[in-house]
Amino acid sequence: MTVDTHSSSNTPHLTLEARALTCIRGERQLFQNLNLTVTAGECLHVRGENGVGKTSLLRLLTGLSKPEVGEVLWNHQSVAKDPSTYHRELLFLGHRDALKEDLTALENLQLYAVLDDIHLPVDKALAALWHFGLRGRESLPVGCLSAGQKRRVLMARMLTRQAKLWILDEPFNTLDIHAVQDLQGLIAEHVEQGGLVVLTSHQAVDLPRVRVLDL
Structure with missing residues (x-):
């Protein structure tokens, strides 16, 4: 499973990558061999039914959980090598x-x-x-x-x-329509300024430079 996105941002060196990730919870394998790349000025929308591993993927990308197989890289360096620097971003x-x-x-x-x-x-x-x-x-x-x-x-x-990288788990939950619009505007501005966003949402999102990963 692979999603690749490409950016024309002025800061193309900012890159989040996942290489061949496998995630197991209990006795269940949620996904395997998952690859993705998100660069400056992009948004990745992770979709899927409940229980397919969306939140688990985000936790792997943040470094809060470790994959069974594979690695997560920030600017081409494993996030496990210098987690404090990564978390500042x-x-x-x-x-x-x-x-x-x-x-x-x-x-x-x-x-x-x-x-x-x-x-x-x-x-x-x-x-x-x-x-x-x-x-x-x-x-x-x-x-x-x-x-x-x-x-x-x-x-x-x-x-x-x-922070340059935003990882957001169901950020539109509990928001009314006006707050949803405000949040979409905030995310869009972050992306347009060269930030990176990875989010999960059951709702359709109206954002620039957004790509979809279906788990």
Whole structure:
């Protein structure tokens, strides 16, 4: 199984590759001999029914899981050789929100900035939250927010996080139509600026330079 994409970006050296990946969960083989290449200015949409291995593939691409066979490379180097450097270039949003429920939306962004080792002034953090419709809710504990509003906090993190590679697991879940449009616009801007995106979604996506991998 192979998907190859090609970019005319000004930063073609940025490349994510998977070579001959085999993934086994329990006694079940989810996929084998899977190859893909995504370069700067591209988006890969991973599709498939529940249970075929979409989330497992993303975890392999992030380095959170190890393949039974094969390897993942970032800029032609195995991600296992220097995971800290790779993770500085990576933004991974999993299926769960991964927010601290007792902290406010603003405090969550500030905590992520510390963990990501980036400088995030308060005014920029607030601007990102307001950009995604959270004005007036920035000081509320995240536990008081709806599922869609929590996703908007994560969208604000995407806006403020300085990462070239975005790996997103079902990012459109729980979002209303306006938030879906906002998120698609954010992803499109990232791609147009030379970023790389790999995402899973059961929904159709309206994005530039998107290719599809059906598992």
